[in-house]
Amino acid sequence: MDFRYTPEQAELKARAAAYSQRLMRYENESEEAGGPLPAETVRTLTREAIDAGVFAINMPVEWGGAGLSLLDQVIVEEEFGKVTNCLWDIPWRPANVLAYGTEAQREKYLLPVIRGERFDAFAVTEPGAGSDAGSGTSTADPVPGGWLLNGEKWFVTCGDVADFLLVQADAGPDRQPTLFFVDKQAPGVRMTRVPRFMHSAVNGHPEFVLQDVFVPDEDVLGGVGNGYELTKEWFTDERLMIAARTTGAAERALELARDWAVERRQFGSRIADFQLIQGMLADCAVDIAVNRAYTHQVAWEVSQGTA
Ligand SMILES: Cc1cc2nc3c(=O)[nH]c(=O)nc-3n(C[C@H](O)[C@H](O)[C@H](O)COP(=O)(O)OP(=O)(O)OC[C@H]3O[C@@H](n4cnc5c(N)ncnc54)[C@H](O)[C@@H]3O)c2cc1C
Structure with missing residues (x-):
């Protein structure tokens, strides 16, 4: 068995390492600021990540991603990991399951993320549902044209900078776990707290409360009842x-x-x-x-x- 990197993988690793060196210049600034960097700096580093081919590495080339295999992604992420302050959040990695969206969802949600224009975050964990991620109590009640979401979500990584959330909630009277696209600006969505963590991170892990948040039918990801399976696929990745x-x-x-x-x-x-x-x-x-x-x-x- 040959364990050596292919020439392409060696070049990819060198490219990811060079970009990581760029990020390292901002470690002290992020540490001293207690987290966030100026929006203009983030925009510049985002553009550079896209140009270096290390942005949205898990998305297909035809949608604008870098189209890397899982092994190649691991090679890149290892280089990112050398950077402190979670600055590796800047070369964004869209939630893998966004790839299962309909064409309309892809246009509306995923492609702008791949272009670095919008950002997603995943909201599964709740005060009473951690490791047992299927035990959440958030609900989605059917109403004409869509759903009304209620619940509380914790540890939503990058939720402070995200434009929309993928929220897992139990849909309908049969309580079928389902993923919903929730616009952060939608009425009823409140970011209640951005708790301090032991690490210094460029983005936070905020808490959200959802109160009668209307989500149209077309903003269900992957079909009603498939939410927990998609969540597991996201967590594994x-x-x-x-x-x-x-x-x-x-x-x-x-x-x-x-x-x-x-x-x-x-x-x-x-x-x-x-x-x-x-x-x-x-x-x-x-x-x-x-x-x-x-x-x-x-x-x-x-x-x-x-x-
Ligand atoms: C930095 C960070 C980022 C996160 N980002 C996100 C995010 O983006 N979106 C999101 O939805 N969630 C996120 N989470 C939540 C994370 O997925 C949960 O913290 C995780 O599922 C564990 O839940 P918990 O902290 O409530 O611990 P608990 O589930 O309460 O576990 C407490 C302890 O019990 C142990 N334990 C639990 N069950 C068992 C068992 N069956 N056998 C043996 N031991 C067990 C655990 O290992 C742990 O040591 C994040 C958490 C952190 C810390």
């Missing part, structure tokens, strides 16, 4: 990409630790000369190699259709 980013983050941290161990002197020698320090650095290198290999294997299996 997102969590795989988190695995890739954490590998990149760990590698950057290890490089910094190695450089410091070589530079720092104590007891008359470099601390890198102490066996215990060497052992810790070696353990980190092994953990990173294992995690990279496993993440690549899972992505490769999915790309081959064997997972």
Whole structure:
């Protein structure tokens, strides 16, 4: 079995690394601002990501995305992960399940996201529904021409900058889990809080309350009753990409630790000369190699259709 990157993958990795270096210039600014960057900076970095072919990497070329396989996406996301402050949110990754929209939904919602003009966020989690994401209590009651949504959503990553949300709610008397496109400006949508997290992130994870929010029938994604299946598909994809980013983050941290161990002197020698320090650095290198290999294997299996 050949584990080497193809020439195309090596070029892709170098391109993603070059773009990540661009993002790194804004780490301190984002840290000091406690999160957001000026809108003009975000627009510039968005344009550069599109030009570098690292924007909407999970969407087909014919719709304007980069059209990468899952394995190639993992290679890119690993480079993004080396950047702090979640600045990797800027080269946007539309929710994968947006690809299941109707042609009209694609025109209205997905294509503007791929062009960097609008942004989406996914709203599943609730105060009482975390790991058990199918246990939400948000409801969608049928009314003429559509649905009335009620509920509360938490941890909506990038919900503060998003233009629309994909909201999971139980539809009708049979409580069928369903995904709805909800415009953030729609009457009845309130962003109630943007809680502080332990990390500094360029975008937040706000909470929303939905009160009698009208959603027309044409804004149901993937059909009534299919919401939980789509949510699982989104979570699987997102969590795989988190695995890739954490590998990149760990590698950057290890490089910094190695450089410091070589530079720092104590007891008359470099601390890198102490066996215990060497052992810790070696353990980190092994953990990173294992995690990279496993993440690549899972992505490769999915790309081959064997997972
Ligand atoms: C940074 C961040 C971003 C997020 N972004 C989004 C988003 O964009 N959209 C969205 O809808 N949600 C989002 N979430 C929510 C996330 O998906 C939930 O936090 C996650 O599902 C866990 O839910 P919880 O925090 O309520 O933990 P809980 O489900 O309450 O779990 C608490 C603990 O119990 C453990 N546990 C739970 N069930 C079991 C079990 N069966 N067996 C063993 N242990 C178990 C868990 O592992 C955890 O350690 C985000 C969360 C974070 C932290």
